[in-house]
Amino acid sequence: DVKVTQSSRYLVKRTGEKVFLECVQDMDHENMFWYRQDPGLGLRLIYFSYDVKMKEKGDIPEGYSVSREKKERFSLILESASTNQTSMYLCASSLSGGSLYEQYFGPGTRLTVT
Amino acid sequence: GQNIDQPTEMTATEGAIVQINCTYQTSGFNGLFWYQQHAGEAPTFLSYNVLDGLEEKGRFSSFLSRSKGYSYLLLKELQMKDSASYLCAVKRSPSASKIIFGSGTRLSIRP
Numbered sequence: 578d579v580k581v582t583q584s585s586r587y588l589v590k591r592t593g594e595k596v597f598l599e600c601v602q603d604m605d606h607e608n609m610f611w612y613r614q615d616p617g618l619g620l621r622l623i624y625f626s627y628d629v630k631m632k633e634k635g636d637i638p639e640g641y642s643v644s645r646e647k648k649e650r651f652s653l654i655l656e657s658a659s660t661n662q663t664s665m666y667l668c669a670s671s672l673s674g675g676s677l678y679e680q681y682f683g684p685g686t687r688l689t690v691t
Numbered sequence: 692g693q694n695i696d697q698p699t700e701m702t703a704t705e706g707a708i709v710q711i712n713c714t715y716q717t718s719g720f721n722g723l724f725w726y727q728q729h730a731g732e733a734p735t736f737l738s739y740n741v742l743d744g745l746e747e748k749g750r751f752s753s754f755l756s757r758s759k760g761y762s763y764l765l766l767k768e769l770q771m772k773d774s775a776s777y778l779c780a781v782k783r784s785p786s787a788s789k790i791i792f793g794s795g796t797r798l799s800i801r802p
Contacts, residue, residue: 581733608787617794619695619778620734625788633788667733671787678787679724682733 580604581683583668589689596655598686600668607673609651610680611635611643613664620667626651627673658690693717695793697779702799703769711764711796713779719789724780725753725764728795734778737764766798774800 584599602609608627612620612635622635624643632643640662644652651670655662665687669680694716703709715723722741726734740746740755740762752765766773776795783789 610788612792617699619794620780620792622788622790627787635788636791673787678782678790679736679739680734680790682735684733685731 581668581670581681583666583683583686585686586684587687587689589691590655590658591691592659594655594658594690596658596688596690598653598655598666598668598688600651600653600670600683601649602651602668602670602681603649604670604681605648606670606681607648608671608678609645610669610671611641611651611653612667612669613637614667614685615664623653655688658688660690662688663690664688693783693791695779695781695791697777697793697796699794700797700799702801703766705769705771705800705802707769708765708767709769709798711766711777711779711798713762713764713793715760715762715779715781715793717781717783717791719783720757720781721784721789722782723753723755723762724778724782724790725762726778726780728776728778730775737777769800771800771802774798 611623626645668683697713725737728734738753779793
């Protein structure tokens with residue numbers, strides 16, 4: 578069974594704080610993703626990583642950065658949290674190669690910025 | 692621009708059949724996914740269509756028409772546990788990062 582875990586289910590931070598969201602997968606997947614999910618907007622890709630130390634901006638990278646120092650771990654960093662970053666954050670992983678990129682998702686972190 | 696449309700909410704009766712539609716307009720097409728997401732949980736993969744036609748997997752089937760930019764997810768013999776959101780997602784290119792999601796359809800099953 579593929580397991581994608583996220584460091585926290587719920588997080589409350591203050592405006593201006595630096596926030597770290599951690600994601601770990603145990604299936605040796607090359608690809609890892611960070612999404613945010615907001616009502617009425619669906620999942621939107623923040624950043625994507627296809628290998629260690631490799632990253633690609635998604636559709637909404639502003640205000641975020643990422644780090645992938647090890648294959649199994651992908652971190653999302655909010656440099657200076659703002660209230661409009663209050664959201665559900667979902668991490669996912671998938672294999673690379675082939676046409677099917679089925680993604681396995683973590684349980685999500687609900688972040689509230691006050 | 693990129694656009695995926697699906698109904699926001701649907702209601703159906705236990706034991707019945709329901710069809711959830713998804714229409715898309717994207718720059719490029721390399722496959723369409725359906726995911727199920729129970730409230731407060733992670734999305735889980737249901738199906739993937741890249742060619743036109745119907746793919747059947749137990750009680751769930753997914754249909755694709757590339758020329759019409761249209762897909763549907765068909766759920767048969769509905770059970771209460773099928774109450775969830777169903778997400779349609781389009782892969783725009785072979786790149787793993789080029790997947791866009793619809794906002795999801797929240798399906799409620801009544802006894």
